[in-house]
Amino acid sequence: MNNFFFTKLALSNIKKNAPIYVPYIITCVITFAMFYIICFLSLNESMEDIYASGYAISLFNMGRYVAVIFSVIFLFYTNSFILKRRKKEIGLFNILGLGKPHIALVLFIETLITFTLTIVLGYILGAIFCKLIFFIILKMLHMNIALRYIFSFKPLIMSCTVFSVIFALILVFNLFNISVVNPIQLLKGSSTGEKEPKTKLISTILGLIFLGTGYVFSLTASSGLSVIIFFFPIVLSVVIGTYLLFTAGSITLLKSLKKNKSFYYQTKNFTSVSGLLYRMKQNAAGLANICILSTMVLFMISTTASLYIGSEDALKTNYPYDISIDITDAPFEFFTDTGSLIMQEAQIDGKKLADVDILNLLYSHSDSDKQVISAGNTKERSFVLCISISDYNRIMKKSEPLSDGEVLLYEKHHHLKENSFVLGDTSFNVKKFISEFPLVSLSAGSVITSFYIVLSDSDFRSTAEFLLDGKTPAFTKNYFAGINLLDASPDEKMSFSRRLYSSLELVKNKGAGLKIIARDAQRDSLYEMYGSFLFLGIFLGTLFLMATVLIMYYKQITEGFEDKDRFLIMKKVGMSDEEVKRSINRQVIMVFFLPIGAAVVHIAFAFRLMVLLLEALYLVNIGLFFTTTLITIAVFFLIYTVVYIRTAKTYYKIVHAA
Amino acid sequence: MPLLDVKNVKKVYTTRFGGNQVQALSDVSFSVEEGEYAAIMGESGSGKTTLLNILASLDKPTSGDVVIHGKSIVAMKEKELSEYRRTNLGFIFQDFNLLDTFSLKDNIFLPLVLAKKHHSEMEKTLAPIAKKLGITDILDKFPYEVSGGQKQRAAAARALITKPHIILADEPTGALDSHATDDLLDLFKTINEDGQTLLMVTHSVKAASRAKRVLFIKDGKIFHQLYKTGTSDQEMYQKISDSLAFLAKKETGDE
Numbered sequence: 001m002n003n004f005f006f007t008k009l010a011l012s013n014i015k016k017n018a019p020i021y022v023p024y025i026i027t028c029v030i031t032f033a034m035f036y037i038i039c040f041l042s043l044n045e046s047m048e049d050i051y052a053s054g055y056a057i058s059l060f061n062m063g064r065y066v067a068v069i070f071s072v073i074f075l076f077y078t079n080s081f082i083l084k085r086r087k088k089e090i091g092l093f094n095i096l097g098l099g100k101p102h103i104a105l106v107l108f109i110e111t112l113i114t115f116t117l118t119i120v121l122g123y124i125l126g127a128i129f130c131k132l133i134f135f136i137i138l139k140m141l142h143m144n145i146a147l148r149y150i151f152s153f154k155p156l157i158m159s160c161t162v163f164s165v166i167f168a169l170i171l172v173f174n175l176f177n178i179s180v181v182n183p184i185q186l187l188k189g190s191s192t193g194e195k196e197p198k199t200k201l202i203s204t205i206l207g208l209i210f211l212g213t214g215y216v217f218s219l220t221a222s223s224g225l226s227v228i229i230f231f232f233p234i235v236l237s238v239v240i241g242t243y244l245l246f247t248a249g250s251i252t253l254l255k256s257l258k259k260n261k262s263f264y265y266q267t268k269n270f271t272s273v274s275g276l277l278y279r280m281k282q283n284a285a286g287l288a289n290i291c292i293l294s295t296m297v298l299f300m301i302s303t304t305a306s307l308y309i310g311s312e313d314a315l316k317t318n319y320p321y322d323i324s325i326d327i328t329d330a331p332f333e334f335f336t337d338t339g340s341l342i343m344q345e346a347q348i349d350g351k352k353l354a355d356v357d358i359l360n361l362l363y364s365h366s367d368s369d370k371q372v373i374s375a376g377n378t379k380e381r382s383f384v385l386c387i388s389i390s391d392y393n394r395i396m397k398k399s400e401p402l403s404d405g406e407v408l409l410y411e412k413h414h415h416l417k418e419n420s421f422v423l424g425d426t427s428f429n430v431k432k433f434i435s436e437f438p439l440v441s442l443s444a445g446s447v448i449t450s451f452y453i454v455l456s457d458s459d460f461r462s463t464a465e466f467l468l469d470g471k472t473p474a475f476t477k478n479y480f481a482g483i484n485l486l487d488a489s490p491d492e493k494m495s496f497s498r499r500l501y502s503s504l505e506l507v508k509n510k511g512a513g514l515k516i517i518a519r520d521a522q523r524d525s526l527y528e529m530y531g532s533f534l535f536l537g538i539f540l541g542t543l544f545l546m547a548t549v550l551i552m553y554y555k556q557i558t559e560g561f562e563d564k565d566r567f568l569i570m571k572k573v574g575m576s577d578e579e580v581k582r583s584i585n586r587q588v589i590m591v592f593f594l595p596i597g598a599a600v601v602h603i604a605f606a607f608r609l610m611v612l613l614l615e616a617l618y619l620v621n622i623g624l625f626f627t628t629t630l631i632t633i634a635v636f637f638l639i640y641t642v643v644y645i646r647t648a649k650t651y652y653k654i655v656h657a658a
Numbered sequence: 659m660p661l662l663d664v665k666n667v668k669k670v671y672t673t674r675f676g677g678n679q680v681q682a683l684s685d686v687s688f689s690v691e692e693g694e695y696a697a698i699m700g701e702s703g704s705g706k707t708t709l710l711n712i713l714a715s716l717d718k719p720t721s722g723d724v725v726i727h728g729k730s731i732v733a734m735k736e737k738e739l740s741e742y743r744r745t746n747l748g749f750i751f752q753d754f755n756l757l758d759t760f761s762l763k764d765n766i767f768l769p770l771v772l773a774k775k776h777h778s779e780m781e782k783t784l785a786p787i788a789k790k791l792g793i794t795d796i797l798d799k800f801p802y803e804v805s806g807g808q809k810q811r812a813a814a815a816r817a818l819i820t821k822p823h824i825i826l827a828d829e830p831t832g833a834l835d836s837h838a839t840d841d842l843l844d845l846f847k848t849i850n851e852d853g854q855t856l857l858m859v860t861h862s863v864k865a866a867s868r869a870k871r872v873l874f875i876k877d878g879k880i881f882h883q884l885y886k887t888g889t890s891d892q893e894m895y896q897k898i899s900d901s902l903a904f905l906a907k908k909e910t911g912d913e
Contacts, residue, residue, distance in 0.1 A: 196759075196800060265767065265777040274759045569755045572716065573769050573816070574744025576737050 006102065010109035013089075020082050020557065025117055027078055027550050031071050032122025032163055033129065034543055038064045039155035040130050041137065055525070056141065056532040063536045067543065072166055074547050079170050081554040083177060085561075090178055104175050111171045118167075119160060126159075140308070141531035142524065197281040199255045200248035207244025214238035218609040227612045234609065238602060239292055246288035246598075250280040271570065271583045272590075275563075279591055283555060287595045293548050294599035295606075297541045298636060302603075302629040303610055304537030307530045309628065310619040315526060319519040321357070321482030323500065326515040328478050341503055342481055357395060357482040362386040362464050383450040384423070388460035396436070400454075405429060408454035410437035423453070424466040545636070549643045552592065556647045560654035567655050581652070588651060592644050600633060659728060660689035661855055662713070662824060667722035669708050669878075682708040683719070684878035690824070690857055695850040697858045697869035699898070705878040710828050710859045714747060715739045727823050744769050748817030752829035754809045756801040762812040763797040769820050787815050791845065807838030814845065818854070825849075827858040831865045843868045863902070867895040876905055 014021050042060035093103055214237035221227050254277045258264050264273055280287075307314075325342070342356055362385070389402040402408065407428045419430045437452040455463060485496060501516050567580050575583075607629070611622055619625065669683040682705045690696050700706040711717040713724060715731045724731050726746060734742060749755070756765045763784070770780045788794045791811045796804055804812075810830060817825050827846075831839040843865060850856050850870075858869060866872045868891060874882040882901055886894050 196761075261777045265771050265780065267771055267774055270764075270768070270771045274757075274764065278759045566757055566759070569757055570768070571740070572714070572743075572749055572751075572755060574740050574747075574772050576740035578737065579740070579772070 006105050007109050010106050010113060013106065013110060014113065017082070017086065017089075020085055020554070023550060023553060024078050024082055025114060027546070028075065028114060028118040028163075029121045029125060030546060031075065031543070032118050032159060033126035034539070035064075035067050035071060035162065036123060036126030036155055036159040037130055037133055038067050038539060039158045040126070040152070041133075043152070043154045043158055055529040059532040059536050063539060066540060068162055070540075070543060070547070071162070072169070075166055076170060076173070078550060078554060079174070081558060083174055085558065087178075100179060103178060107174055107178075108171060111167055111174075115164065115167045118163060122159075122163075123156065137531070137535055140527075140535055142527040197251045197255075197277060199252050201252060203244050203248030204252040207241050207249050209241075210237045211241025211245060214241055215605045218606050221609055221612055223612065225616075227609055228616065231609070231613075238606075242291055242598065242602075243285070243288045246280075246291065247284040250284060251277065254280065267579070268582070268586075271575075272586045275566075275583070275587050276590060279559065279587065283559075283591065286551060286555060287591065290548050290551060291595035291598045291602075293544045294596050294636070295602045297544045297548075298599060298603050298629070298632055299606065299610070300537040301541045301636075302625070302632040303614060304530070304534040305632065306614060306621075306625040306628040307617060307619055308534040310614075310621050310624055311523075311526055311530050313621050313624070314530075314617065314619050315519055315523055319517060319522055322485045322519050323483040323496070324515075324517045324519075325481040325483070325500070325504070326478060326517075327480075328515075342483065342500065355484045355486065357484075359387065359391045359395070359480045359482070360460070360464075361478040361480050362460070362467065384453065385450070386423075386453045386455055386460060386463065388457045389454055390457055392454045402431065402454065402456045404456050404459055406431040406456065407459075408432050408434045410434050410452035410454075411450070424463050426459070426463065426466075428453075428455075428459075545639065549639075552643060553647050553650075555591070556588065556651045557654065560651045564655050580655075584652070584655060585648070588648055589644075592640075592647075596637065596640055603629065603633070661692040661694075661727060662690040662857070663723075663725040664688050664713070665723045665725070667709070667712060667719045667724065669705070669712065669717070670720045681878055683712075686722070686875070686878070686880055688873060688880055688883075690855065692823075692855055693850075693853055695846070695856045695858075695868075695870045697860055697866040697872045698875055699861060699863075699866050699872055699902070700875035701861065704875050706859045706861075706875050707828065709875065710826060713857070714749065714826055715743055744772055745820060746823045748820060748822035748825040750810070750813050750817050750825065750827040750830045752832035754801070754806075754813045754833070756809055756813060756816075758801055761798050761800055762793065762804070762808075762815075765801070765812060766797075766816045766819055769816065773820070783819055784815070787818050790848070791815050791818075805838070806834050807841055810834060810838070810842055811845065814842070814849075818849065824855045824857060827856065827860075829860055829862075830858060831860065831862055839864065863895060863898050866898050867891050872898055872901075874901060874905060881905065 038060060042057060042064050090103060093106075094100070098106075214234050217230055217234050217237070221230065254273055257269070257273050258277070263269055342358075389400065389408075392408070393399055400408065405426070405428060407430055409430045409432075411433070420427055421430075422428075434454070483500075504514060504516060563584070567575075567584070570583075571577070571580060607626075610629075611625060614620075614625060665687055667683055667686045669681075671680045671682055672678070686705075686709060698706050698709065708717065712719050715724075715734070718732060722732075729742075731739065731742065756762070757768070760768070766784060766788075767780050770783070775783075784797075785794075788797060791814060793808060793811050793815060796808055796812075801809055801812075810833075817827075830846075831842055834842060839862075846856060846858075847868060856869075858865065860866055870886045872884045872886075872894075873880055874884075882905070884894070884897055884901065889897065
């Protein structure tokens, strides 16, 4: 009987607080559904057979961990908004004779109701979207498997466990919060006097230094390797800088505007500057969060989308031939044997099936830490690949003349400042820096500074002799055959490469290193990798975007309640409705668009970083990346603006309901 | 011509649900001459706040007219009104209505900033007023840093700074202790002696006894009025108490 009363009270509480409770429940439901989906993709036993390699599974697992951490932070954050708004009501219950244990019981029942709604609605939503997303993923990963949707308990159990822990933690947090304060404090709730914030010059300067350091590093990063090493410190430095500038910098700026009397005492600035000062004091951290979340969304979606869209490009760069054969450490006679073997395989019944390109290459082991090239400032470990001018001219269909002692050099990052360098025992002059090189993908990955050198035929021979006599173990002479199949279907290409591979087994048996790569086989794993990247990018992007939107919504609503009284006073003192509206608008726009503006600036500065990162993954089409980033920003902006318009409307309604 | 002329003002509220009509003011007429210091007294629910809101042009009467300085404020549009409020009316409220985000000085400047005055002019206008009200030293403090009496003096400064035709005070002593109340009432007397017209709504007998004229409002009508001319504060206090007792007796007698 008694319990029934408390249940009724809890239900009516939720109903009464609908404007703040409904968005919270929606948030919980969507977060649960998304978590369920990522669990479904990563925990479903039968999914493992579907993915060709481990990429997708391990990426989705990572996504799951991010989603857990995110859900905890996010739900706590939204809960604290509600708690703040409800303190007064709880204090009133307390004064009217409801003991703290009873209040705890009411809160427990409320949490239980929210939890049940979350699980049931979240599961329904998740289950509906699972099928769709499953289908999308198969398409994105280019998997030609008949759609079979398998139910598994594991994801559901996992999601329920995680969310019951989160809800329990939130309940404990709320109970603790209520138990430590007395009813009078509860009654006062949020309306405790706010002190004017103080100028924090040191924090502002520190913020500028952190942000500046991050920006300078990302602008001066020279190669993919340095990006990978410094990526985390750069991000950290920008994050710290953002927080400091939002919290301290904004206040320092506004305070200095306030000191400028002829600026401050103007109708349009007077209320805005002082209003913003308090808004920033209360919300700076939240706005910095939004800025960083937005930056992450933009970063993730534009890079993963570019990778995915640029997959074909990457394949072409990575694997210039349909089939590439790379043989190392073989005695010379095998080369000729292999050559005739390949030619033989390439012709069936006198019909030519493929174009074969056979090249002699010299290159440094990627795992060598020996400095193989010396020129003034080049101290870094680098990758060197040499080719003779006749091979070069043949592949590139050019007739570049080159005399002994001269080289053509391809070096993307322009590390070489002089026009000459020493390789082996000879010094070479760079005749020309070339902008294209046929076998760029043979490097150990473009994170390492790479020199692609074209030598004259006799230089190639003598350098090879010098480097391969055992004194320089870092070098190998390679035999490379690039095969382009004429008029063949993907299946034919696969079967050709399989046949080729078995014929070449004998080379392998004799101790030579053999690498045979079919581009179409690579395509599948590439799509799986980039497809899962993109999916994860969109998934987390959506999650973060939802968070951004909701945090904004709650912020504005909470502020609306606080601003209501302020604007009423201003009206009494003689501010017209029009002026009130304009003043509100200016502040709301500032608060709304400051974080996303800062995020766009971050992205602009990070652009070079992202380009280098993508180059390391063989995406070299900067134009494509630029367009993708712009589109991502535009879409993000659009969604954000729609939310702004909706929120601004609700805000006016609250403020005007005087 | 009186400074403020209230003619047959009637105000009927329609409740949002059910459409019940509540008559807050039935027929109020009175006028205030320039330089007067008048108090309106009444029980809660007698309609005095409604009346003040109408005088303040924050609310419109159902019928009747309010003329201030020869201009009807009932007919004015919202945009005109806000400027009118700013230049012709000064407000003092029970709960001060100071903005927490502004220092006392900025609170006082607010109407001048809205009137687009130059900053140096604002400072010049403020200096004598602040001196008279004794708040020169606390101008840079924030509302939460000063006492209730100091807050109310700052609010008075905000009302005075535009040199309004009339200052409307709504229960100005309601949130003050007796010492601060005395101070504020002395202040009102001084500014009235300087020629400022004051109209105060209150249910404090003490506050009303300091006014030159007291109007009693009951059931939405002006019921009775007292003039102070010649009587001392104490005598006036007694007269007001008697009138209130009479009003209360009449009510019980009606039943």
